[in-house]
Amino acid sequence: MSQKTFYRRRALAARLTKLITQEAVGSAVASGVFLTAPRRTGKSTFAREDLRPALEEAGALVLYADLWKDLTKEPGAVIVETVREAIGRDEKLISRLAIAPGLEAVSVGRVNFNVNKIGLGKEIGLTKAFEALSDETKKLIVLIIDETQHAITTDEGVAALFALKAARDELNSSKHYGLRIVCIGSNQSKLATLRNSSDEAFFGASMVQLPMLDKDFIDWYCKGLDLPHDLDPSDVFQLFQESGCRPDLLSAAADDIRFDFTVGPKAIVVRLAELVRAHAEALNANLRTVIHSLTPIQSAVIRVMGSKGEGFAPFESSTMELYAKAIANAGIATSEPKVEEPDVQLALMALQEKKLVWKTSRGVYAIEERLTVDVLRKDGLLDDLV
Numbered sequence: 001m002s003q004k005t006f007y008r009r010r011a012l013a014a015r016l017t018k019l020i021t022q023e024a025v026g027s028a029v030a031s032g033v034f035l036t037a038p039r040r041t042g043k044s045t046f047a048r049e050d051l052r053p054a055l056e057e058a059g060a061l062v063l064y065a066d067l068w069k070d071l072t073k074e075p076g077a078v079i080v081e082t083v084r085e086a087i088g089r090d091e092k093l094i095s096r097l098a099i100a101p102g103l104e105a106v107s108v109g110r111v112n113f114n115v116n117k118i119g120l121g122k123e124i125g126l127t128k129a130f131e132a133l134s135d136e137t138k139k140l141i142v143l144i145i146d147e148t149q150h151a152i153t154t155d156e157g158v159a160a161l162f163a164l165k166a167a168r169d170e171l172n173s174s175k176h177y178g179l180r181i182v183c184i185g186s187n188q189s190k191l192a193t194l195r196n197s198s199d200e201a202f203f204g205a206s207m208v209q210l211p212m213l214d215k216d217f218i219d220w221y222c223k224g225l226d227l228p229h230d231l232d233p234s235d236v237f238q239l240f241q242e243s244g245c246r247p248d249l250l251s252a253a254a255d256d257i258r259f260d261f262t263v264g265p266k267a268i269v270v271r272l273a274e275l276v277r278a279h280a281e282a283l284n285a286n287l288r289t290v291i292h293s294l295t296p297i298q299s300a301v302i303r304v305m306g307s308k309g310e311g312f313a314p315f316e317s318s319t320m321e322l323y324a325k326a327i328a329n330a331g332i333a334t335s336e337p338k339v340e341e342p343d344v345q346l347a348l349m350a351l352q353e354k355k356l357v358w359k360t361s362r363g364v365y366a367i368e369e370r371l372t373v374d375v376l377r378k379d380g381l382l383d384d385l386v
């Protein structure tokens with residue numbers, strides 16, 4: 001079985017490890033660190049292949065929860081499971097928890113303890129579980145949550161984040177060995193909703209923009225490409241940047257020409273560029289089809305959301321007027337369009353179902369993907385909507 005190899009970003013991992021593990025006076029990292037970068041640019045790969053090993057090397061115990069790994073699972077449950085798994089791996093810890101105050105004594109010898117007792121509203125809450133993990137391992141614990149924005153779409157997910165906040169504050173006291181929570185996501189405004197209001201779990205956490213894969217990555221990538229002719233990495237790097245630094249686009253294009261023996265050494269870079277653009281276009285074309293199949297009110301709502309950005313307030317009277325303007329702009333209304341709140345409510349639900357829009361359990365809305373906003377803007381659908 002061939003194992004996929006990755007370009008290692010050691011220097012970046014070392015820098016972030018330092019940021020996460022060291023606590024400079026006045027630093028906000030103890031509140032949490034948010035790592036963001038656009039979709040498909042290598043966040044999860046970096047977290048798994050580079051950051052996790054670097055943190056472990058620095059002596060931390062790393063737990064990794066991917067909230068998108070299984071979409072049928074409640075995000076809160078995924079976080080709890082990650083903690084259970086870490087505890088389940090350590091027999092000593094299990095016995096420590098089994099004789100925690102408030103639980104029935106256990107028989108000597110093999111400990112009779114079920115990790116399912118750990119969880120939100122269970123006998124052993126997350127704070128207690130993390131305390132045990134901290135005291136037993138005597139290590140700084142780093143919990144990496146990939147696709148964190150998913151947690152705030154459900155009540156249980158929000159409850160898990162608040163439980164983590166309590167655990168974090170307890171573990172960062174002088175009694176234990178510290179807990180750092182690293183949240184990863186591609187949409188900065190979604191992550192910002194977790195961070196910005198003082199009653200949110202991660203108020204004041206640091207937001208770090210993860211750099212894009214760089215020229216060294218492209219040098220490494222070109223060496224391993226195995227195409228009929230060599231490519232100049234500078235050309236490929238330019239193409240990579242033009243296409244949003246998404247390795248998948250390059251790989252899909254490279255696969256298309258790998259067995260094309262008709263393409264000559266000079267033409268290969270031109271052909272690669274055409275194919276990368278074609279693949280990027282195909283992604284946009286799918287999205288355009290969805291956007292152009294929306295009803296007038298759904299289309300108006302998403303366009304107003306796109307033009308308002310973070311300040312979008314769905315039911316304010318100025319927003320309601322903008323919906324009407326958007327419908328009129330599109331030339332689809334026969335008379336002065338009238339938009340009512342229930343129409344907007346229904347449109348928002350439909351947009352969520354189509355995965356164009358994301359909603360927190362508290363009713364804050366955002367466009368699911370940055371690409372959607374780019375396509376709307378490119379097609380002139382955001383013009384004149386302020």
Ligand SMILES: Nc1ncnc2c1ncn2[C@@H]1O[C@H](COP(=O)(O)OP(=O)(O)OP(=O)(O)O)[C@@H](O)[C@H]1O
Pocket residue numbers: 005006007008009037038039040041042043044045046186246247248
């Ligand atoms: N360092 C790397 N070396 C080789 N390939 C990489 C590297 N980083 C990312 N890739 C490739 O790029 C693609 C996207 O990577 P990844 O899934 O890590 O991105 P992501 O930002 O987490 O995406 P998403 O927004 O979907 O969560 C994958 O096919 C991955 O194999």
Ligand SMILES: [Mg+2]
Pocket residue numbers: 043044045146
């Ligand atoms: Mg990812």
